[in-house]
Amino acid sequence: MNADIANVISNGLVTGCIYALIGVGFVVVFRATGVVSFAQGAFMVLGALIFAGLARAGLGLAVGLPVMLVVMLVIGGVIYRLVFARIAGAEAFVASIATVGLGIVLEVIALLIWGPEVIAVPQLFNFRSRVHVVGELNFSALNLFVMGLTVVAFVVIVVGLNRTPVGLRMRAVANNPQLAAYSGVRVVRTSMIAWGIGGLTAGLAGVLYLLGSQPDPVTVYSLGLAAFPAILLGGLDSIPGSLVGGILIGLLQAAIGVFVGGEWQDVGAYCVLLAVLLLRPQGIFGSAEIGRL
Amino acid sequence: MTGEMTMPPSQVQTAPARTRPSPRTLPGGAAGGAVFVLVVVVTALAGGQYAVYTGTLIGIYALVTVSQEWIIGRAGLVSLGSAAIMAVGAYVTARLSTTSWSVFPIPLVVAMIFGAVVGLLIGVPGLRFRGLYLMLTTLALQFIVAFAGQKYQGVENQSGFVVNPPHWGSLDLGSPRALFIITCVVLGLVLLALRGIYGGAAGRIWNAMRQDEAAASVLGVNLVRWKLTAFIGSSALTALGGSLYAYQAGLVSYGTFSLDLSLTLLVMVFIGGLGTLVGPILGAAVIVLLPNGIERLSGAFAGIPQVADWLSLHEATVANGIYGLLLLLVLLFERDGIYGLVRRLGSAAAGQWHRRVRRGAVQ
Numbered sequence: 063m064n065a066d067i068a069n070v071i072s073n074g075l076v077t078g079c080i081y082a083l084i085g086v087g088f089v090v091v092f093r094a095t096g097v098v099s100f101a102q103g104a105f106m107v108l109g110a111l112i113f114a115g116l117a118r119a120g121l122g123l124a125v126g127l128p129v130m131l132v133v134m135l136v137i138g139g140v141i142y143r144l145v146f147a148r149i150a151g152a153e154a155f156v157a158s159i160a161t162v163g164l165g166i167v168l169e170v171i172a173l174l175i176w177g178p179e180v181i182a183v184p185q186l187f188n189f190r191s192r193v194h195v196v197g198e199l200n201f202s203a204l205n206l207f208v209m210g211l212t213v214v215a216f217v218v219i220v221v222g223l224n225r226t227p228v229g230l231r232m233r234a235v236a237n238n239p240q241l242a243a244y245s246g247v248r249v250v251r252t253s254m255i256a257w258g259i260g261g262l263t264a265g266l267a268g269v270l271y272l273l274g275s276q277p278d279p280v281t282v283y284s285l286g287l288a289a290f291p292a293i294l295l296g297g298l299d300s301i302p303g304s305l306v307g308g309i310l311i312g313l314l315q316a317a318i319g320v321f322v323g324g325e326w327q328d329v330g331a332y333c334v335l336l337a338v339l340l341l342r343p344q345g346i347f348g349s350a351e352i353g354r355l
Numbered sequence: 356m357t358g359e360m361t362m363p364p365s366q367v368q369t370a371p372a373r374t375r376p377s378p379r380t381l382p383g384g385a386a387g388g389a390v391f392v393l394v395v396v397v398t399a400l401a402g403g404q405y406a407v408y409t410g411t412l413i414g415i416y417a418l419v420t421v422s423q424e425w426i427i428g429r430a431g432l433v434s435l436g437s438a439a440i441m442a443v444g445a446y447v448t449a450r451l452s453t454t455s456w457s458v459f460p461i462p463l464v465v466a467m468i469f470g471a472v473v474g475l476l477i478g479v480p481g482l483r484f485r486g487l488y489l490m491l492t493t494l495a496l497q498f499i500v501a502f503a504g505q506k507y508q509g510v511e512n513q514s515g516f517v518v519n520p521p522h523w524g525s526l527d528l529g530s531p532r533a534l535f536i537i538t539c540v541v542l543g544l545v546l547l548a549l550r551g552i553y554g555g556a557a558g559r560i561w562n563a564m565r566q567d568e569a570a571a572s573v574l575g576v577n578l579v580r581w582k583l584t585a586f587i588g589s590s591a592l593t594a595l596g597g598s599l600y601a602y603q604a605g606l607v608s609y610g611t612f613s614l615d616l617s618l619t620l621l622v623m624v625f626i627g628g629l630g631t632l633v634g635p636i637l638g639a640a641v642i643v644l645l646p647n648g649i650e651r652l653s654g655a656f657a658g659i660p661q662v663a664d665w666l667s668l669h670e671a672t673v674a675n676g677i678y679g680l681l682l683l684l685v686l687l688f689e690r691d692g693i694y695g696l697v698r699r700l701g702s703a704a705a706g707q708w709h710r711r712v713r714r715g716a717v718q
Contacts, residue, residue: 098487148687155487159433159625160686162618166679173672232701294491317380329502332495339481339492 068198070316076205076274079212080267080314084289084297085304086219087263093236093299094256096154097146100265101161103286104168107279109134109265110272111176114183123186130269131262139254146257147250154320169283180278208270215263216305223301232256253284260315288328306346357422384550387633391546395539399532407535413636413643414538415599418545420623420635422592424550427621428629430585431568433670436477436493439500440590443473444613446504449516449607458527459521463541463598470594474587482582489586497614505607515608518601529602538599545592546632552588553632561585577649622678626685628692637693646674 086100092101112133116126145164149157177294202208223229233241235252243249258312267281277285289308294306311334315327339347398410419437426432434440442592444466451462473496481492520529521537552558560581563571572578583674601607619642627638653666665674689696 098490145687146681155431155433156686157691158487158490159621160683163622163679163682165687166618167676167683170672170676170679174669174676290494292493300677325502329499332498335495336480336499340486343488 065198066320068200070313070320071199072201072205072314073319074313075309076208077315078292078309080271080285080308081289081292081312082308083212083215083263083270084252084266084286085293085308086216086301087260087267088289088293089296089299089301089304090219090232090256091260094232095142095146095253097155097161098154098158098298099161099260100158100287101165101168102260102289103283104165104172104260105134105138105264106268106271106286107169107172107282108137109261110181110268110277110282111172111279112265113269114181114272115176117183117186124235126264127269130265134265135258137259141261142257143250147253150276165283165286169279172279176279178278178280180276181272181282183272186273190328204274208274211266211270212305215266216301219259219263220301226335228252228255236285275310288331290329291338295333295338295345297345299349301343302345303345303347369416388450391543395536395543397488399536399539402535404531407531409643409647410605411535411599412532413539413640414535414542415596415638416602416620416623416639416643417595418538418542418599419593419620420627420639421545421549421632422589422596423620423624424627424629424635425589425592425625426582426585428631429553429558429565430582431565432586434480434493434589434620435490435614435617435621436496436500436618437593438612438614439497440473440520440593441597441600441616442500442504442607442609443469444594445604445607445612446507446516446602447520447594448598448601452519452521452601453517455556457519457522459523459537463595466494466594466598467591469596470507471587472590473594474625475583477581478586478590482586493617494614497617501609501613504612508609509591515606518605518607520605521602534603535600538603541595545595555579558586593715594617619678622682626681626692628694628696630691631694634692634694639664641693642671642678645677646670649674649677 070277084106087105088099088102091097102268109130113126113130116129121129140166146157146159149160180274188274191203192200194205221229223232231242231247231252234245234247235249235256239249264286267285270280271277271285291306292311293304293310294307296303296305308337315331318327318330379435383459395410395562398406402410411525419441423437426434447466447469448462451457451465456462456465477492477496478489520527521534522528528534553561560571560576563574564576564578564581568578597612623638623642625637625638627636629632649666649670652662653670656662656666685692691698
């Protein structure tokens, strides 16, 4: 196998996993509350900064990561309760605009507390050890860690939604909030859980991105917007779609980076977004009835 | 896997959209117009350098926010690409200003035409679907225009294209005061035109559409066509604002017209108040003056150096945070924005006054 292609596959899969994690949180929030969240980038920044703080305090991955996840779960739920539960009856699009404001506020809070510098995090395990797969294709330990955690996150979310009482309630709220409320489902509490999952997965994506590169908060924040082409390609309301869309856009961007040039990566992804809107606006897996006039 | 729950929640939410009173235009029209003319004349005659400069900036942003309100407040759509469309107007103006087409209104008109064409191109894919899709399309537009601008500037124009001042033959219109007057005249004409449009049949159609798309459609309104009309018109005016911006800045570069600018413009429209022409102008004024206010605030804390230093160090970040917070607060508590708040306080005060008069407390 060609070294370039091997590079595209390993880089693309890793970027794709991060997009997929941003996307799955987005989809869970969108299905439960109908809100298109522009705040995923801000949740990534918070997750990355909280984790970096814990790591600098001497907590390793085994403690720091679960603590960060719990904190992000709580932050997501509390924000839904404080902000979005109040505009639940309004048009979903008003709430989506509100997420723009929320994103700005959270980013500014993070910048004021931690500053705009590159996020410092101690090296937690040996990145360099590489695992040989086939031909020129090999993955670093970090790549495998990113992909492994993504798979675990998707399995937990899919099993959680389909096999647990909480998941059943979340699906009921997604399907018809009024009927769910009449059947005794506490819609606000269930939506809080959905927003908590949205915050948690975005935080995880932020940490995985942080481990792979040395970003500053603003770069992490803008990655939240860069995930939109992937989310739309997979379908705004499809959980498997967020995985497939994320990986496809990740691979595409990696291929553009290797064969065309790094500066074309973002614009290539947004051209895909426009093409998807023109040709198949519901995405690969999305339901067809989303919003055609 | 999860096939049984494909219905998006936004489809089933049947909570009625908040009904608004029919759109108000300038308060009493003539009175608002008189205030506008008075402020402009006083600033133009007596304003210092700073007042004229800030006034021009507010005028330009007001032009853009008023045109964004056209699609947000009338057609119920949101664009995240207003800065990109401003950039189109600004680039057209910069390029024309160095050619024989630079005679004063020509670059502005050509910028409007380009803006309308971009609006058409981006509106056709974006408007076939519900409002959220336009946000995503315009998000893509924002990044594509920034990238195209960067490529267009190339290496030799890396810092941007120089804009020659507007002129009529040998008469130079590039002085700050002349630019201020041009901006205000253009803004005034746009306000008059929009007032006419909103007051007529088209305004009623958009109003009906925003309140209930299904009902409007049943009554024979072609939703896509009317949304596209609003989007193209608003894009033309946004590009006009970009054109004036180019003249004021004197240099056009892609970095100015970032997603942050789009979001700031959106914040201006929402905090000013939808459904009126005054609201967006107020919003533009508040946001343009805000950084200055923070500077004053850090001056007021001169006694406590820690606070003053912190404020002046983080001025831009704090201003950014205040935009975001204002946007959240407006959407949560006062959907009609600053203008709605002023009106509510005004009518409450008037009611108090009338009660006191009735009780005989005031002679």
